[in-house]
Amino acid sequence: GNSVTQMEGPVTLSEEAFLTINCTYTATGYPSLFWYVQYPGEGLQLLLKATKADDKGSNKGFEATYRKETTSFHLEKGSVQVSDSAVYFCALSEDTGRRALTFGSGTRLQVQP
């Protein structure tokens, strides 16, 4: 079956540091890949997505590239802010059937001033 593996957290960084959160996946077919963000006490919001190999998703300074050869979709940001503190979820969407999302376990990011 499908699965998503994310790096364990929490990740603690100083403001303006470079961020990488690793995500690898296992899937049959050709899934779409997503990063969602959850701020404290809120639901999940889409951060970015990529729907085919070599696509790069980007939003709010975050980027991730769909790498089929390494089955990865790592999230990066060049300079984090305190306001980026949240939990980040990598997810994939099935190619067929119910089209539900399969999520990783989430990575908590804490950015210190």
Add this chain to the structure above:
Amino acid sequence: DAGITQSPRHKVTETGTPVTLRCHQTENHRYMYWYRQDPGHGLRLIHYSYGVKDTDKGEVSDGYSVSRSKTEDFLLTLESATSSQTSVYFCAISESGGRQETQYFGPGTRLLVL
């Protein structure tokens, strides 16, 4: 923001009691989903719906049932709540279920089963 509301937002109940959570959307989207969020597991699919009266199971459906009598409402029922069902429950919607589509999430319901 997508028009998704969940009710109640918080609930405390006792083991063995029935509980119904409601998800309401104003987007007229065809697909609706119920997920639960637990530490170390991310979100896991409980049930989903692909139209009025059309529902199917997800990975963690035991102990849960759903109903969808109108496009805008998707109900999740715990027939007899257990402590293992203490969790945060999220509803999500997508327009037509395509693999490229974004799913939009509601604000969540925090359920505590004593």
